[in-house]
Amino acid sequence: MSKTIAEKVLSAKSGKDVRAGEIVEAKVDYIMVNDITAPAAFDEFEGLCAPILRDKVVLIPDHYVPNKDVASAKQAKKMRDFAKKHRIKSYFEVGRGGVCHQLMIEQGFVAPGRLIVGADSHTCSYGALGAFATGIGSTEAATVFARGVLWFKVPESMKFNVSGRLGKWVSGKDIALTMIGDVGVEGARYASMEVGGSSISSLPISDRITISNMGVEAGAKACIIPPDNKVDDYLRPRVRGKYKHVLADADATYSDFREYDGREIVPLVAKPFLPSNVAPASEVGVDIDQAYLGSCTNGRIEDLRIAAKILRGRKVKSSVRMIVVPATKEVFDLAVKEGLVKIFSDAGAFVSGPTCGACLGGHMGVLAPGERCVSSTNRNFVGRMGAKDSEVYLASPAVVAASAVKGRIVDPSEVSR
Amino acid sequence: MKGSLGGRAWVFGDNVDTDQIIPAEYLVTMDNTDLAAHAFENLKPEFAKKVRAGDVIVAGRNFGCGSSREHAPRALLGAGASCVVAESFARIFFRNAINLGLPVIEARLAASGGDIIRVDLVEGVVENETKGERADFASYPPFIMMLIEKGGLVPYTKEMLGCRK
Ligand code: SF4
Numbered sequence: 001m002s003k004t005i006a007e008k009v010l011s012a013k014s015g016k017d018v019r020a021g022e023i024v025e026a027k028v029d030y031i032m033v034n035d036i037t038a039p040a041a042f043d044e045f046e047g048l049c050a051p052i053l054r055d056k057v058v059l060i061p062d063h064y065v066p067n068k069d070v071a072s073a074k075q076a077k078k079m080r081d082f083a084k085k086h087r088i089k090s091y092f093e094v095g096r097g098g099v100c101h102q103l104m105i106e107q108g109f110v111a112p113g114r115l116i117v118g119a120d121s122h123t124c125s126y127g128a129l130g131a132f133a134t135g136i137g138s139t140e141a142a143t144v145f146a147r148g149v150l151w152f153k154v155p156e157s158m159k160f161n162v163s164g165r166l167g168k169w170v171s172g173k174d175i176a177l178t179m180i181g182d183v184g185v186e187g188a189r190y191a192s193m194e195v196g197g198s199s200i201s202s203l204p205i206s207d208r209i210t211i212s213n214m215g216v217e218a219g220a221k222a223c224i225i226p227p228d229n230k231v232d233d234y235l236r237p238r239v240r241g242k243y244k245h246v247l248a249d250a251d252a253t254y255s256d257f258r259e260y261d262g263r264e265i266v267p268l269v270a271k272p273f274l275p276s277n278v279a280p281a282s283e284v285g286v287d288i289d290q291a292y293l294g295s296c297t298n299g300r301i302e303d304l305r306i307a308a309k310i311l312r313g314r315k316v317k318s319s320v321r322m323i324v325v326p327a328t329k330e331v332f333d334l335a336v337k338e339g340l341v342k343i344f345s346d347a348g349a350f351v352s353g354p355t356c357g358a359c360l361g362g363h364m365g366v367l368a369p370g371e372r373c374v375s376s377t378n379r380n381f382v383g384r385m386g387a388k389d390s391e392v393y394l395a396s397p398a399v400v401a402a403s404a405v406k407g408r409i410v411d412p413s414e415v416s417r
Numbered sequence: 418m419k420g421s422l423g424g425r426a427w428v429f430g431d432n433v434d435t436d437q438i439i440p441a442e443y444l445v446t447m448d449n450t451d452l453a454a455h456a457f458e459n460l461k462p463e464f465a466k467k468v469r470a471g472d473v474i475v476a477g478r479n480f481g482c483g484s485s486r487e488h489a490p491r492a493l494l495g496a497g498a499s500c501v502v503a504e505s506f507a508r509i510f511f512r513n514a515i516n517l518g519l520p521v522i523e524a525r526l527a528a529s530g531g532d533i534i535r536v537d538l539v540e541g542v543v544e545n546e547t548k549g550e551r552a553d554f555a556s557y558p559p560f561i562m563m564l565i566e567k568g569g570l571v572p573y574t575k576e577m578l579g580c581r582k
Contacts, residue, residue: 023560040447040487044571049580071445121485121509137487137513138447143574151560151570185432186479190508219479221508274432360484361441381434381483383441388459 002249004157005224006192009132009246013115020156020253028056029114031144034100035061035075037119037137042082044142053148058090058109059083060100063356068363098328098354101125101296105209106330111235111243112227117141117150121216122296122378128205128212129235130227130245132192135216155192155221156255157248158183162199164262169412171306172207173298173376173396175199176214177268178260181278189219191255194248196226199262205234206302213297214378217275267411269374270394273382281399282411288393290373291316291404292385294325295359298376298397301326301334307401308340310416311347317407322349323365325357349404361385367392374403422499422520423535424471426528426545427464429457433476434483435510439492441484452488453495470497473534475526477503481510490514500536502526502543515561518569524554538565 003011004020011018013026033041038059045052061079064072076094083091090107097103101122104110112130117123119141126133136150144150162175179195180187193215200208208225215223227245235243267281293299293307304326316322324344326332332354335341344351358365359377367373367386373393375385380392393409402415443455457464474480474493480503481489490513493501500520514521522536524543532547541556557565567573 023558036444036486043447047571048574048578050578075445119485121483135485135509137485137509137516139487139516140512140570143570146578147574151564153558185482186505186507189479189505219482219507379483381436383436383459 002251004192004248004252004254005194005226005246006132006155006157006222009113009115010152010154012113018154020154022154023151024154025149025151026115027149028117028144030058030109030116031056031141032058032060032100032104032118032120032123033138033141034063034120035065035072035079036063037141038079039075040138041119041141041145042078044139045145048142048146050146052086052088052145054086054088056148057088057145058104059088060092060097060103061094062098062100063360064362065094065355096329098331099296099299099356101213102300102327102331105129106238106328108235108238108240111239112231113244113246117144122213124215124220124223125209125213125296127215127222127224128208129231130224132222132224134221155190157192157194157252158188158256158258159254160193160195160258161197162195162260162262163197164199166199166202166262166265169267169398170265171396171398172203172210174265174268176211177270177275177278177394178265179258180214180218180276182258183218185217185274185276186219188215191220192222192224193218193220194224194226200225201228204302205230206300209300210297214275217378267396267399269399269409270380272380272391272393275378275380275394280411281395281409284393284409286372287408288320288374288403289371290365290367291320291322291400292358292365292373292375292377293323293397293400294327295356295377296327297378299325299327299331301331303376303397304331304335304340307397308343310398310401310405310412311349312343314347314405316348316404319407320404322404323358324349324351326354328354358385374400374409376400421535421537422471423533424469424473424499426473426475426530426532426534427461427468428528428530429460429474429476431477432479432482433460435481435486435489436483438481438489439486444486444488447488447491449491449495452492456492456496465496468496468498471499472497473536474498474501475503475528475534476501478505480506482507485509487513487517490517490519494519502534502536515564516570518565520565522554524552526550526552
């Protein structure tokens, strides 16, 4: 019988022929933990009586590093010590790594058909390359360290189709916000989203990652884009091991089907305090104190290039602080090489090395009470980037850069045609 | 009996995210009791002081959305909550709670703060004794019931690995 991508991957990894609704224990290809979720996983793991499956485990400090304070320094040290004790090769030290999800993809852990879990909610990002990937908790991560398997409820799948040529400043972020605005923050709850159509095939991997990254903001368990030859091209120089494309059968069963006309999508903004609170950037118009470009959602080289295109020869408005954070070392190095860092710096922006930092209100750009930030990140909940009454407006890199120039939220076409 | 639990209700609205359950600034510990001291600090400052063992969290839709932080269900366990009843849960919160042995029940129940709530996990019934109202919910699939009975995923994993008790 025909199956969705989620049903196929979970069938293959559990060795059973399963359908939506069934609960299985399935074999995990990789398990990632970061500096926030790792310590609890380590404590739980040390209580289990089994050796670690060291080739499956990936340790990435990114949230509160470089160490924000003594408490975070202790957490980061705990990770380093654990990696050493258990001889885990896939540990990425500050200066050699970056934001966990971008790093997982860049380092070739992610490939079509794989089952990957991460103790971080945006693990769903890896669906952009055709993997079934989902966020889990620390306790279950510890059990995966020891057993290499985890229980899953095979999710129902929802199909999203976006077709038509996209406008000049329209990006993966705007497609993600369109879908979340349509179905709401729990519209895809427990479900696996399958996102395809001609607009999606036309997008580079970078924008596809943005779309899968934000699947969890609609409540989804996974957000999968059917793999194509762009994925193969991207993976050729970096993938670890072999992989095969897994595609849905033509008559697979979906719990919902949504269609969008890509030609009608405009640059969007999600206003506080939900990612579903979407409006056209051209209609928002509020003044901003900070503009943030970075994160696993939009901290890739392609994102920086778009922002640099807008900022080249222009200045960040005097009333605004702009913060640019390349997601990984690879992105940072490219940004230096291509002269993007110079463009940002000349425009009056602050550029830092890779970290999650301000995305979660951690450090390096925390908001004061009453302040407002336009941000290329993925969450605008109450207090997400700082004080409880600060505000986060989510937008694409183009909107972030254009708004930084104008000092208020604008459509990029107001700054550059 | 094992499947029956309950206590006083603490009532919350829709989309309570993990930041509201336990603010990010307290994530530097994993001790359930330490975390409980800051549970719902911004939303219901009196919660941490007044909560009693057995109390029940009653909420609206999408409870526990946001970060995958396990600190959230841990804070509730630390506070002594016996279960969470909500119209719906965010997926990772649901998983984390089950894996830690905190029952989470999908049901729509009218309640005011302090109402007495009883839950029967086996029968799939939740009752507001104060208001005299009840709601049914789909009882757990056998695998999940087994996890809860064993006290969560860690005891189950130890058994699978053949660890000595
Ligand atoms: S960049 Fe932001 S959303 Fe992404 S992993 Fe880091 S904190 Fe989470």
